[in-house]
Amino acid sequence: MKNLLFARLGALIDAVLRHRVWVLLGVVAITVLMGSLASRIEVKTVFGDLLPKNHPYVEVNNRFKATFGGSNMVSIMLEVEQGDVFQLPVLERTQAITKALQKVEGIDTYQIVSLASKKMKEVRASTDGIESRPLMWPGLPKDAAEIAVLREAVLNNPLVYGPYVSLDQKATLITADFVEGDVDYEKAYEQITAIAQANEGAGIHVRIVGEPILYGLVRHYLTETAVIFLATVGALVLLLLLITRTLHGTLLPLASGVVSAIWALGAAELMGFHLDPLVIVVAFLITAQAISNSVQLVSRFDDEIASGHSPDAVSAARAAIQNLFKPGLLAVVADAGCVLVVALTPIPMLEKIALIGTVWILSIIVSALTLTPVLLTWCGGSARRKLHPIDIGPLLRAVLSRCARQVTSRARHAVLGGAGVLFIASGLYAFNLKVGDANPGSPILWPDSTYNQDAAAINEKFQGSDRMFVVVAGKAEGALKEPEVLEGMERFQKYMEAQPEVGGSISFADILPAVNRVLREGNxxxxxxxxxxxxxGELAYMFVSGSDPGDMDRFADPQALNGAVTLFFRDHQGETLRTAIARVKAYIAQHPMEHAEFLLAGGLVGVLSAVNEVILSGQIEAIAFALLWLVACCMLTYRSTVAGMFFMVPVLLSNTITFSYMAWMDIGMNINTLPVVALGIGLGVDYSFYVVDGIREGLHRGETLEQAVASALLGSGKGVLITALTLITSVIIWSFSSLRLQADMGVLIALWLFISATSALVLMPAMVYVFRPAFVVGGKGHPIERSDVPGYAVPA
Structure with a gap:
């Protein structure tokens, strides 16, 4: 059976190398076709793709967002250096911004609220009765007396003083929402930023926050991201050239990565997907896998040429792929499965990343395991020609020889003991990893970014820039007028405001007392x-009678059937959201109402809570399935249950160390980091496949275990070391990104690569040497397979 499998593999390799011209032309043709498709792929962020499917919070948000405000709200604050906001220049700019926002593409003109908007009203009593009229619309105050009247009206209106004018009266807020599905983040960012800049100056500061601004900013940095990506590739080329000193050692791995990327992006366009700029680092990580496999083949090819074991380039290419195909294919299949399980998390963006990533990884079978050997058949002469005199080969061999001595000496026990201590310590510290955002502001940007500074300033002056609405759903029309319901809303607001991160709240229950006070001459x-x-009902009628259609939308619907309690949050950290949701659920459980019920939860905080809940459950599920897939792949490949457990060691170690690093650096587990984490499960073991298979190959040749370990490290280990050095060094360039997320992910990838390479070069050989698993060293019932095929003829 074994010989039959090797014979079929040999026949397949024969066919590929014999018809290598046609294979090359076929790959080129498909690459050109996929390249034309890839050139049409859109690079954009769709906020709807970030939200879980069929989650009750998201369903509530989608049902009521047009009334109570969605998750794409923008907040603009005008802050004065001297005096207060009740100055004509400040009021003029408030009016100018309010009017200018109406022309922003995709904005919901009915959801623009400010001192200068028609929606911002006061209730007054006169000889004609109760009237509701705008505070400062359509015109501005004409003199100091009218400004004083405006000030008095604001200070006596709890719907304005606090939510839209700061308690110190030095800042005023303008909020605007977008029509869901019509948001072009780049245009929203550019147009609103232009409005803010036009009204900045003369002692007035304008600050803006909101998801459209944040994701527009990410799109704004796309040019910088492309430059960093090209710089990373350039550094990769230079490092490969420095280390390999050959043209084919530099260009073939790069070609492998480019072909995989083109095929994957073309497939994404065929599937109707777009590319999110936040996951470009993930794209580089997958491309690194293609480069890694290609480097292994090139290194083995060069060794075959240098040793003289293969008489020509075709024979050397055949020997390289024959010996490395199994670990290479195992690495590809394991990685593809680990990425595919991300699709189990019911978030559209993660599902798309999982599908694109799986196609991307599987394309390595063609781009690296097929194309690289084919191209190597024409590189026999270049393998001996060195492009520069700098030779770091002796240094690499010294490092690898030191690793071999460490593994085969008494130090091997120290290696295993140290790994065990590190695993336990990092595993315990990893429990500090937070699900969701770990810091105030946006984790996508640096803390000192203008956006995060603006968010901090707004949260300091106002109740909070992040909102969540909890729907009070009545069981019949007019339910919101019931004293039980209104009192329940009041109690709920006071209960939630006890949470420090909740700066305040507003609801239908805040309007009626203000009207009642006006009726009683302001008492x-x-x-x-x-x-x-x-x-x-009478109080509500008095307030609504002087209003325009839609003025009450943010509080209740016209039938008084459904209302909203809007909570203002000063941050949306994971712990803040979990605490808030837990408090809401506790209140609902303890205070049932006869005429209505509370529904969780809309607004940005509501949908982010849904994302965090899905990630918390999906993270455990994804990691569990990824590990299960990895164990299954190893068991099937080596026909040993021990193999599955054996290769879990570097995976678990790399995950605990990486998770502890994320906890230490306050990097939360969120929708942007989860794909990197899932892919890292496969990345943590790829290098080990090559080294362990190299040990098996040495034993095939009749070497002792000590000799096999040394030859594996000097052979396959060289490819691991070259790949790790080049990728780790080049990926560090991402740390210069203006987007903190990209910088953090770049460091995470570098950390994962380092742990994976160290495990492959030190830990795994030490484990083989100490424990001598049967699937590696052989045993009764488990004879070692031969890596060569008896009677195999090299194709002409």
């Missing part, structure tokens, strides 16, 4: 709800 004793549904 604060009567600022309370009505005692019956009829009385509350």
């Amino acid at each position: 604060a004793r009567y600022q309370e709800l009505g005692t019956s549904s009829n009385q509350n």
Whole structure:
């Protein structure tokens, strides 16, 4: 059976190398076709793709976002250096920004709220009755007396003083929402930023935050991202050239990575997917896998040429792929499975990343395991020609020889003991890893970025720039007028405001007491709800009678059937969101209502809570399935249950160390980091496949275990060391990105590569030497397979 499998593999390799011209032309033709498709792929962020499917919070948000405000709200703050906001220049700019926002593409003109908007009203009593009229619309105050009237109206209006004018009166807020599905983040960022800049200056600072601004900023940095990506590739080329000193050692791995990328992006276009700029680092990580496999083949080819074991380039290429095909294919299949399990997390962006990533990784079978050997058949002469005199080969051999001595000496026990201690320590510290955002502001940007500084300033002056609405769903029309419901809303608001991160709240229950007070000539004793549904209905009618259609939308629908309690948050860290959701659920459980019920939860905080809940459950599930897939692949490949457990060691070690690093650096497990984590499971073991298979190959040749370990490290280990050095050094360039997420992911990739390479060069050989697993060293019932095929003829 074994010989039959090797014979079929040999026949396949024969066919590929014999018809290598046609194979090359076929790959080129498909690459050109996929390249034309890849050139049309869009690079953009779609916020809807970031939200879980069929999650109750998202369903509530989608159902009520047009009324109570969605997750694409933008907040603009005008802050004065001297005096307060009740100055004509400040009010003029507030009006100018309010009007200019109406022309921003995709904005919902009915959801623009500010001192200068028609929606911002006060309730007054006169001889004609109760009237509701705009605070500062359509015109501005004409003199100091009218400004004083405006100030008095604001200070006596709890819907304005606090939510839209800061308590110190030095800042005013403008909020605007977008029509869901019509948001072009780049245009929104450019247009709103231009409006802000036009109104900045003369002692007035304008600050802007919101998801459209954030993702527009990410799109704004796309040019920089492309430059960093090209710089990374350039550094990779230079490092390969420095280390390999050959043209084919430099260009073939690069060609492998480019072909894989083109095929994957072309497939993404065929599937109707787009490329999110935040996952470009993930793309580099997958491309690194193609480069890694190609480097292994090139290194083995060069060894075959240098040793004289193969008389020509075709024979050397055949020997390289014959010996490395199994570990290479195992690495590809294991990585593809680890990425595919990300699709189990029901978030569209993660599903798309999983599908594109799986195609990308599987394309390595062609781009590296097929194309590289084919191209190597024409590189016999170049393998001996060196492009520069700098030779770091002796240094690499010294490092690898030192690793071999460490593994085969008494130090091997120290290696295993140290790895065990590191695993336990990092595993315990990894429990500090936070699900969701780990810091205030956006983790996508650096803490000192303008966006995060603006967010901090707005949260300091106001109740909070991040919002969550909890729907109060009545069981019949007019339910919101019931005293039980309104009192329940009031109690709920006070209960939630006890959480420090909740800066304040607003609801239908805040409007009626203000109207009641006006009816009683402004007497604060009567600022309370009505005692019956009829009385509350009358108060609501008095407020609505002077309003325009839609003015009450952010509080309740026209039928008084559904209302919203809007909570303002000063940050959306994972712990903040989990605490808030837990408090809401506890209140609902303890305070049931007869006429209505609370529904969780809309707004940005609501949908982010849904994302965090899905990631918390999906992370454990994805890691569990990825590990299960890895064990299954190893068991099937080596026909040994021990093999599956054996190769889990570097995976678990790399994950605990990386998770502990994320916890130490306050990098949360969120929708942007999860794909890198899932791919890292496969990345943690790829190098080990090559080294362990190299040990098996040495034993095939009749070497002792000590000799086999040394030859594997000097052979396959050289490819591992070259790949690790080049990729780690080049990926560090991402740390210069203006996007913190890209910088963090670059460091994470470098860390994963380092742990993977160290495990492959030191830990795994030490484990083989100490434990001598049967699937490596052989045993009764488990004879070592021969790596060569008896009677195999090299193709002409």
